[in-house]
Amino acid sequence: MTAVQDASPNPRPRVRAPQQLLFSFLGSLVLDRGYPPISSRVFLHLLGDLGVAEAAARATLARMTRKGLLARTREGRTARFSLTPWAEDLLREAKPRVDSPAPFTHPDGEWTLLSYSMPESRRDLRHQIRARLIWAGFGGLRDGLWIAPGRVDIAAIFQGPEFAGLAELADGFYSVPVEGTDVPRLLHRAWDVGAIRAEHESFIAAWTPDRAAAGHPLTRLTLLGADWLQVLRTDPGLPAEHLPDGWPSAESTALYRERFAALAPDAAGELRRLLEADAGRR
Known part of the structure; x- marks a missing residue:
């Protein structure tokens, strides 16, 4: 690529x-x-x-x-x-999270578990399903078992004619951890927490100087959106109470919304x- x-x-x-x-x-x-x-x-x-x-x-x-x-x-x-x-459906599906003032926040204590197996005849779709799972906030606990914070609409992951019949092979549960579960350890098993933090910090370092930039609104807005989509793909919205102090998701969200609001009118005019x-x- x-x-x-x-x-x-x-x-x-x-x-x-x-x-x-x-x-x-x-x-x-x-x-x-x-x-x-x-x-x-x-x-x-x-x-x-x-x-x-x-x-x-x-x-x-x-x-x-x-x-x-x-x-x-x-x-x-x-x-x-x-x-x-x-x-158009894919972009509309993504838009609420892209535009959300709190895209990394979920109801406290709720999780979605998903177990599915891909038949050999449909192995060609594995990458597409994996990409959808990651966008929906899932991290892999072990082969065939995924977990995501909050309540995820599992049926939406398997929408589309190319995924016909695959939803029947998936089992989903909304659940809460059993008392005594080491949730921070679980998070580190399913996600690279350090990489998630680094993605936020990279976004902040990249786009804070944009406040002093001038010109090129169309290209800057395009770059901004591509970078924000990458942050959203990387961070599923892990519960703040289980994360290190000073977690940067609120700062990166505020920065994205500020820069988008500043650039969008001029970018639309340039287009x-x-x-x-x-x-x-x-």
């Missing part, structure tokens, strides 16, 4: 795949905005500003089309792309100007 180093005004050692950048852009600025299919020129311009080579950008658009995330049409010699219904200029080239 092609990855891109930070191309923002404040370079930092964070690496993102072009598809991550496009998901951030599409979820933040395109979803439910009523735009017509967007030409490849606009995508290439955006990804080029983010340091993605044209060949890698075109390959990413083609790959997302093959996966069923983008629908491709032609207008003369120009390729245009729009979100498929499935991609509209790009689309208008591109329409003039027809």
Whole structure:
């Protein structure tokens, strides 16, 4: 997978795949905005500003089309792309947590346990199921047994025609720990707690200097969204009472919301100007 180093005004050692950048852009600025299919020129311009080579950008658009995330049409010699219904559903599903003022908070003491087995005939879907489980907040306790803080909608994990029949192979339980359970030890078994903290601290270190930056609102918002999605994938929202003092999730959440509010209006305006200029080239 092609990855891109930070191309923002404040370079930092964070690496993102072009598809991550496009998901951030599409979820933040395109979803439910009523735009017509967007030409490849606009995508290439955006990804080029983010340091993605044209060949890698075109390959990413083609790959997302093959996966069923983008629908491709032609207008003369120009390729245009729009979100498929499935991609729209995925982005809408993620949006409440992306926009939440408290994305790492769950009801105290509640957990979701999930046990499932993948038949040999469906092993090709293992990576996709694993990605969905991680996004939903699950960590692996042992083979086939996963745990997540709070109450997770397990049925939503197995939605989609490609997962037909897999929900029947999963058993889920809402539960509370037995008295005397060493919950901090359990957390360290299921998650790399140090890596979760480091992800928050990296986000804070990267985006605090953005307050003093100027220009490039579209690329900065795209980078911001990609970084925040990575934080959300990494941290399932572990209970604060079982975490070290000074846990940084509240600080990173406040910083994301502040920077998004500051950048979004100008980024939306920049995108509209790009689309208008591109329409003039027809």
